[in-house]
Amino acid sequence: xxxxxxxxxxxxxxxxxxxxxxxxxxxxxxxxxxxxxxxxxxxxxxxxxxxxxxxxxxxxxxxxxxxxxxxxxxxxxxxxxxxxxxxxxxxxxxxxxxxxxxxxxxxxxxxxxxxxxxxxxxxxxxxxxxxxxxxxxxxxxxxxxxxxxxxxxxxxxxxxxxxxxxxxxxxxxxxxxxxxxxxxxxxxxxxxxxxxxxxxxxxxxxxxxxxxxxxxxxxxxxxxxxxxxxxxxxxxxxxxxxxxxxxxxxxxxxxxxxxxxxxxxxxxxxxxxxxxxxxxxxxxxxxxxxxxxxxxxxxxxxxxxxxxxxxxxxxxxxxxxxxxxxxxxxx
Amino acid sequence: xxxxxxxxxxxxxxxxxxxxxxxxxxxxxxxxxxxxxxxxxxxxxxxxxxxxxxxxxxxxxxxxxxxxxxxxxxxxxxxxxxxxxxxxxxxxxxxxxxxxxxxxxxxxxxxxxxxxxxxxxxxxxxxxxxxxxxxxxxxxxxxxxxxxxxxxxxxxxxxxxxxxxxxxxxxxxxxxxxxxxxxxxxxxxxxxxxxxxxxxxxxxxxxxxxxxxxxxxxxxxxxxxxxxxxxxxxxxxxxxxxxxxxxxxxxxxxxxxxxxxxxxxxxxxxxxxxxxxxxxxxxxxxxxxxxxxxxxxxxxxxxxxxxxxxxxxxxxxxxxxxxxxxxxxxx
Numbered sequence: 001x002x003x004x005x006x007x008x009x010x011x012x013x014x015x016x017x018x019x020x021x022x023x024x025x026x027x028x029x030x031x032x033x034x035x036x037x038x039x040x041x042x043x044x045x046x047x048x049x050x051x052x053x054x055x056x057x058x059x060x061x062x063x064x065x066x067x068x069x070x071x072x073x074x075x076x077x078x079x080x081x082x083x084x085x086x087x088x089x090x091x092x093x094x095x096x097x098x099x100x101x102x103x104x105x106x107x108x109x110x111x112x113x114x115x116x117x118x119x120x121x122x123x124x125x126x127x128x129x130x131x132x133x134x135x136x137x138x139x140x141x142x143x144x145x146x147x148x149x150x151x152x153x154x155x156x157x158x159x160x161x162x163x164x165x166x167x168x169x170x171x172x173x174x175x176x177x178x179x180x181x182x183x184x185x186x187x188x189x190x191x192x193x194x195x196x197x198x199x200x201x202x203x204x205x206x207x208x209x210x211x212x213x214x215x216x217x218x219x220x221x222x223x224x225x226x227x228x229x230x231x232x233x234x235x236x237x238x239x240x241x242x243x244x245x246x247x248x249x250x251x252x253x254x255x256x257x258x259x260x261x262x263x264x265x266x267x268x269x270x271x272x273x274x275x276x277x278x279x280x281x282x283x284x285x286x287x288x289x290x291x292x293x294x295x296x297x298x299x300x301x302x303x304x305x306x307x308x309x310x311x312x313x314x315x316x317x318x319x320x321x322x323x324x325x326x327x328x329x330x331x
Numbered sequence: 332x333x334x335x336x337x338x339x340x341x342x343x344x345x346x347x348x349x350x351x352x353x354x355x356x357x358x359x360x361x362x363x364x365x366x367x368x369x370x371x372x373x374x375x376x377x378x379x380x381x382x383x384x385x386x387x388x389x390x391x392x393x394x395x396x397x398x399x400x401x402x403x404x405x406x407x408x409x410x411x412x413x414x415x416x417x418x419x420x421x422x423x424x425x426x427x428x429x430x431x432x433x434x435x436x437x438x439x440x441x442x443x444x445x446x447x448x449x450x451x452x453x454x455x456x457x458x459x460x461x462x463x464x465x466x467x468x469x470x471x472x473x474x475x476x477x478x479x480x481x482x483x484x485x486x487x488x489x490x491x492x493x494x495x496x497x498x499x500x501x502x503x504x505x506x507x508x509x510x511x512x513x514x515x516x517x518x519x520x521x522x523x524x525x526x527x528x529x530x531x532x533x534x535x536x537x538x539x540x541x542x543x544x545x546x547x548x549x550x551x552x553x554x555x556x557x558x559x560x561x562x563x564x565x566x567x568x569x570x571x572x573x574x575x576x577x578x579x580x581x582x583x584x585x586x587x588x589x590x591x592x593x594x595x596x597x598x599x600x601x602x603x604x605x606x607x608x609x610x611x612x613x614x615x616x617x618x619x620x621x622x623x624x625x626x627x628x629x630x631x632x633x634x635x636x637x638x639x640x641x642x643x644x645x646x647x648x649x650x651x652x653x654x655x656x657x658x659x660x661x662x
Binding site for chain 1: 362364367383384386388445604607608610611612613614644648651
């Protein structure tokens with residue numbers, strides 16, 4: 001399928017603005033960090049927008065709260081269902097608690113334990129499935145139809161994209177125009193929302209999405225203008241294991257994103273280690289994708305101003321030692 | 332020895348103010364974090380002042396930069412020597428680089444590798460010694476006399492105390508008066524500096540120092556008004572392994588601090604895990620002491636406003652997995 005029609009774009013920057021108003025007083029305005037070491041190494045000013053400090057530990061809260069806020073009252077009363085590898089789950093669970101909407105979350109059995117516990121802790125009912133044998137969309141559709149629940153998809157929905165775009169909006173508001181914005185890419189919700197904000201607030205800014213090499217469906221889709229998919233890619237960046245861009249996000253990515261980059265597993269681990277050790281930021285593998293592309297030199301803006309969206313910090317610390325040992329040996 | 336004379340107090344809040352001016356534009360104004368989970372659990376408003384994000388990863392930069400700035404030009408030219416288990420070392424090394432003062436650092440051979448590498452990275456000459464057989468003060472005195480270097484002690488110096496106090500000063504400026512301020516205690520520099528700031532900016536605030544149970548020399552000294560010491564205490568909080576309070580800090584602690592608390596090794600690990608996992612903050616064991624006392628319920632202020640100084644984030648991530656596994660099993 002070829003996406004070239006303006007009419008297919010289901011989200012505009014106005015939607016991001018409206019989402020920002022809705023999130024006011026509910027989402028955290030997350031801090032922006034800088035590092036002298038990064039600036040020396042990349043010869044650019046670099047601003048890390050740390051959504052790891054967002055409520056529930058990731059940018060996902062922005063889209064989830066926005067989407068749940070906009071549901072009609074009757075649907076809010078019946079409740080919502082989400083399927084998620086983790087961060088969307090927690091975001092939906094917490095948003096549901098804040099808005100008094102019952103939530104059910106369909107979650108792979110091998111999701112990081114920390115995400116599972118947090119989701120239940122926020123009061124959601126968790127339904128687990130085996131990623132190898134069950135299609136989560138089918139399972140979610142069955143449960144939601146049985147129980148009359150509204151499905152809130154993890155990224156492919158206009159309200160989710162608009163909410164996600166508010167993080168980049170805050171970054172531009174705080175630091176002004178940029179030359180380059182690096183955004184991790186799973187299903188493309190954060191990437192397309194960020195690109196909408198960049199187009200409106202910093203028109204000259206190059207927006208580049210970053211994926212793991214092992215889950216490069218969006219990079220191939222972007223290049224070929226045809227939707228490619230991956231199936232259970234073997235990457236530590238669990239937030240980027242999504243099978244493909246979606247009907248909402250793919251056209252937005254094609255229209256507003258300037259390029260895609262991929263990084264190796266070793267680069268992701270090295271970036272994580274750097275962010276932890278030098279910047280004292282607990283960042284999950286997916287959250288380190290943008291930093292990885294910059295620190296490895298695959299996407300740079302020498303002499304320029306660079307923004308990096310650090311998408312989340314929900315990493316299972318009981319396995320972190322292994323990851324970090326691998327990062328050490330990968331150096 | 333009994334310390335009760337006002338004349339023995341070598342630092343006043345005015346010195347903290349002057350240090351703050353000197354640090355302007357050099358030290359980072361570190362962010363203050365909050366956590367809904369902590370507030371629910373402790374039934375109080377809690378503000379974490381995160382010196383883990385300070386330059387060189389700990390509050391120590393404040394004192395080191397202040398002390399080096401105040402050295403006469405001739406002494407600056409010849410250079411300085413510091414002995415330190417780690418954070419003071421990095422702070423001196425970085426301050427020396429910024430002020431163009433040559434630095435030599437005497438460091439125990441078992442100091443965390445991350446601190447050692449960072450100290451060398453900032454351009455200091457590192458001299459290692461065996462903590463079990465060598466007295467670092469004697470070694471430092473010998474080298475400094477041979478080379479004509481000025482010794483900058485890690486905590487027991489008025490300029491170090493005054494610099495350290497600027498962190499609490501920023502906290503009060505940002506969040507207003509508090510009912511309780513929790514500060515980790517090794518040699519008492521951060522604690523006495525923080526207490527000076529509290530007395531001036533929030534006179535009703537109870538200031539409590541927190542030590543590991545296994546290195547409780549300051550708690551005993553405070554109780555008995557007599558200086559107690561510990562020798563190489565077996566605690567993961569390496570910043571609190573200092574043998575005792577000092578001539579400068581002990582009188583200040585006796586005069587301005589309201590109480591001392593101690594926490595178990597398990598409590599330190601659980602607090603570290605909480606700060607990492609729930610608040611996404613990379614904090615070293617010593618940096619988690621204040622949070623440990625609060626989260627364990629040993630010092631509380633129900634219904635009140637609490638400040639916690641998170642002193643640093645320089646933990647060796649290659650050993651973090653072990654620590655965190657212990658934290659998990661200690662739950």
